[in-house]
Amino acid sequence: MPLNPDTSPNLTLVLVITALVTVGVYLLLERSLSRVLIGVILLGNAANLLFLVAGGAAGRPPLVGSAEPSEMSDPLPQAMALTAIVITLAMTAFLLAMAYRSWQLHRHDEVQDDVEDRRIARLAARDERATTDADTEDTRSTLDEEAAETRDETDDAPSERTTPVEVP
Amino acid sequence: MTGDPTWLVPLPVVLPLFGAGLALALYRRPRAQRAISVVVLSLVLAVSVALLVLADSGPLVIDVGGWAAPVGIDLVADRLSALMLTVSSAVTLAVLLYSLAEGEADGDEAAPVSIYHPTYLILTAGVANAFLSGDLFNIYVGFEILLAASYVLLTLGGTGERIRAGSIYVVVALLSSVLFLIAIALVYAATGTVNLAQLAVRLPEIDPGVRLLLQVMLLLAFGIKAAIFPLSAWLPDSYPTAPAPVTAVFAGLLTKVGVYAIIRTQTLLFPEGRADDVLMWAALATMVVGILGAVAQDDIKRLLSFTLVSHIGYMIFGIALATQAGWSASIYYVAHHITVQTALFLVVGLIERHGGSTSLDRLGGLAKLAPVLALLFFVPAMNLGGIPPLSGFLGKVGLLQAGVQVGTPLALTLVVGGVLVSLLTLYALVKAWNKAFWQTPPVEPPRTPLPLGMIGPTAALVGFGLLLTVGAGPLYGYTDRAALTLQDRSVYIASVLPDGERGQGESAEVAEEAEDAEHDNAPGAGDGTAGDGTAGDAAGTEAAGTAADGRVGAGATTDGGRP
Numbered sequence: 001m002p003l004n005p006d007t008s009p010n011l012t013l014v015l016v017i018t019a020l021v022t023v024g025v026y027l028l029l030e031r032s033l034s035r036v037l038i039g040v041i042l043l044g045n046a047a048n049l050l051f052l053v054a055g056g057a058a059g060r061p062p063l064v065g066s067a068e069p070s071e072m073s074d075p076l077p078q079a080m081a082l083t084a085i086v087i088t089l090a091m092t093a094f095l096l097a098m099a100y101r102s103w104q105l106h107r108h109d110e111v112q113d114d115v116e117d118r119r120i121a122r123l124a125a126r127d128e129r130a131t132t133d134a135d136t137e138d139t140r141s142t143l144d145e146e147a148a149e150t151r152d153e154t155d156d157a158p159s160e161r162t163t164p165v166e167v168p
Numbered sequence: 169m170t171g172d173p174t175w176l177v178p179l180p181v182v183l184p185l186f187g188a189g190l191a192l193a194l195y196r197r198p199r200a201q202r203a204i205s206v207v208v209l210s211l212v213l214a215v216s217v218a219l220l221v222l223a224d225s226g227p228l229v230i231d232v233g234g235w236a237a238p239v240g241i242d243l244v245a246d247r248l249s250a251l252m253l254t255v256s257s258a259v260t261l262a263v264l265l266y267s268l269a270e271g272e273a274d275g276d277e278a279a280p281v282s283i284y285h286p287t288y289l290i291l292t293a294g295v296a297n298a299f300l301s302g303d304l305f306n307i308y309v310g311f312e313i314l315l316a317a318s319y320v321l322l323t324l325g326g327t328g329e330r331i332r333a334g335s336i337y338v339v340v341a342l343l344s345s346v347l348f349l350i351a352i353a354l355v356y357a358a359t360g361t362v363n364l365a366q367l368a369v370r371l372p373e374i375d376p377g378v379r380l381l382l383q384v385m386l387l388l389a390f391g392i393k394a395a396i397f398p399l400s401a402w403l404p405d406s407y408p409t410a411p412a413p414v415t416a417v418f419a420g421l422l423t424k425v426g427v428y429a430i431i432r433t434q435t436l437l438f439p440e441g442r443a444d445d446v447l448m449w450a451a452l453a454t455m456v457v458g459i460l461g462a463v464a465q466d467d468i469k470r471l472l473s474f475t476l477v478s479h480i481g482y483m484i485f486g487i488a489l490a491t492q493a494g495w496s497a498s499i500y501y502v503a504h505h506i507t508v509q510t511a512l513f514l515v516v517g518l519i520e521r522h523g524g525s526t527s528l529d530r531l532g533g534l535a536k537l538a539p540v541l542a543l544l545f546f547v548p549a550m551n552l553g554g555i556p557p558l559s560g561f562l563g564k565v566g567l568l569q570a571g572v573q574v575g576t577p578l579a580l581t582l583v584v585g586g587v588l589v590s591l592l593t594l595y596a597l598v599k600a601w602n603k604a605f606w607q608t609p610p611v612e613p614p615r616t617p618l619p620l621g622m623i624g625p626t627a628a629l630v631g632f633g634l635l636l637t638v639g640a641g642p643l644y645g646y647t648d649r650a651a652l653t654l655q656d657r658s659v660y661i662a663s664v665l666p667d668g669e670r671g672q673g674e675s676a677e678v679a680e681e682a683e684d685a686e687h688d689n690a691p692g693a694g695d696g697t698a699g700d701g702t703a704g705d706a707a708g709t710e711a712a713g714t715a716a717d718g719r720v721g722a723g724a725t726t727d728g729g730r731p
């Protein structure tokens with residue numbers, strides 16, 4: 001490798017990352033979208049710092065001719081962190097807009113439960129079917145009764161109910 | 169450029185991006201926007217089909233901007249990518265036509281169409297980028313492109329219900345993105361590269377424990393995107409609230425991008441398969457839990473969302489088998505499922521339009537009222553349920569055969585589970601069919617006429633699903649060859665890094681020039697080794713260039729293009 005061969009991680013950065021991830025995960029578990037948003041930002045920053053750690057020890061600017069390659073820091077993770085920062089920025093803007101819209105609509109920005117799930121769960125608790133089905137509902141007559149009602153063409157004496165109305 | 173087809177590779181990403189910009193600039197001219205979207209997506213479909221044919225004789229690789237691969241970004245169209253790309257662009261085109269007809273019928277006040285077209289095109293670009301990328305970080309960028317577009321599409325109009333569903337979707341997606349980002353940083357820290365081909369070379373050299381950690385991190389990130397149980401709970405909550413075409417394209421494509429990423433990383437980066445048993449259990453749980461959820465639902469959109477989760481399990485099953493037959497069946501199943509699931513969601517959009525609801529409680533008698541609709545629902549529903557001889561049956565048979573071939577108790581459990589889940593899928597779909605199409609409606613539906621422009625694309629997709637059945641022989645042949653390339657990783661590695669070190673971009677020569685300049689300025693210590701390396705690289709590139717067929721032209725044209 002022509003670049004700075006020192007790859008031992010920077011302890012301060014590692015500690016900062018740990019703190020950011022801890023706080024970020026905690027905030028992500030909140031119900032309010034604004035807090036979730038802050039959590040996402042902190043997590044994103046932790047990931048960006050992780051890229052810096054991944055690049056090894058800091059060195060001179062990685063410009064050809066300005067320093068010996070062995071003294072340069074690795075530019076690749078920096079490029080990746082930059083891309084990630086831009087993406088996080090865009091996502092933050094979108095999440096912020098969504099939290100604001102939620103506040104406009106409901107006067108709060110809490111993440112709401114899925115009502116449909118709860119409805120199904122309530123039905124299940126009462127042991128009810130979700131839909132009524134004409135084939136399986138109780139029609140107050142058994143198969144035998146239904147069979148008796150149906151006219152049988154080979155039957156010599158048709159039952160009363162199916163007897164056609166006498167034409168006078 | 170005639171002899172060298174690699175210039176086709178970036179087009180599925182570049183065309184929609186340009187189209188999106190143009191469509192956004194022309195936001196006052198809805199007619200022009202529509203024309204742009206249709207033309208761009210048709211072109212992408214044509215390019216994808218061309219890539220599908222070309223990739224059969226070896227992967228096409230392009231180093232973007234002429235930067236050589238491990239440092240620069242490369243796009244790779246191998247058989248798997250090209251197949252995914254073709255199916256996805258066919259599906260996106262059909263859904264676009266459907267949504268155009270819907271906008272035509274409803275009037276454009278119903279949705280902010282000026283936003284819809286650019287966003288839709290960006291979504292397509294993101295999906296194509298994720299499929300084609302040969303670089304882990306670029307896959308992340310592809311994911312972010314498609315996710316950002318999907319956030320906008322999911323919350324289109326900003327109604328209360330969509331904001332509710334959207335907030336769950338966005339937060340979960342952001343979490344998975346952060347996980348992916350952390351995984352990439354760890355990969356870079358461990359190996360010093362994010363290029364897939366170079367990772368395939370370097371990962372076996374690092375500590376097995378670290379390698380397992382990286383594998384699990386990547387699986388977690390992709391697992392959320394692919395909706396594998398227990399990471400699937402977000403999907404049935406968020407998808408059904410979006411407009412019908414949006415739900416259709418999400419259901420068809422977005423989870424499959426996650427599945428694709430799992431296939432790619434599992435086969436190329438972690439071929440020793442240490443997560444396979446866990447994946448098997450996850451596949452079983454996904455299948456069973458998903459389908460039980462579907463059985464309990466009384467809304468068709470939610471029911472289909474749960475079957476979507478359930479059937480992701482089949483694909484994961486195929487991947488976890490880690491045999492050529494398993495991968496081949498899995499790839500076939502992905503192609504089948506994208507088509508069928510999208511078609512079903514489009515039909516549900518038609519049902520909602522005609523019957524005024526998607527709740528099974530309020531629907532009924534559609535078979536009599538709209539026989540065409542009944543046919544359009546019946547064919548993909550039976551296809552999804554796996555009725556012979558449709559493609560769902562063929563895909564499942566392939567998976568079951570692969571499972572029996574492996575023959576471990578766990579694989580056999582999955583085989584039994586797969587059959588049961590298939591039966592339950594049929595049960596759930598027949599229940600929906602029975603209720604919505606056969607029984608008398610509780611209330612007389614409003615009888616909205618169905619525009620021919622919406623029926624056409626839906627019918628085309630259903631027909632495409634049937635085409636997968638008719639053409640199953642050649643298609644299975646193709647997926648077999650794709651799986652063979654996945655198993656023999658050297659093909660992929662050699663086409664990206666012909667000499668094992670560098671791709672075919674210009675930066676190899678640029679670096680050499682820089683070295684030469686440095687030699688002139690300061691002939692210091694340490695330059696000797698670096699100089700040797702690049703000299704070796706250049707020689708190797710030439711040698712390997714002749715080995716990789718058709719790729720000599722690539723080097724020649726890029727060289728010729730340089731002043």
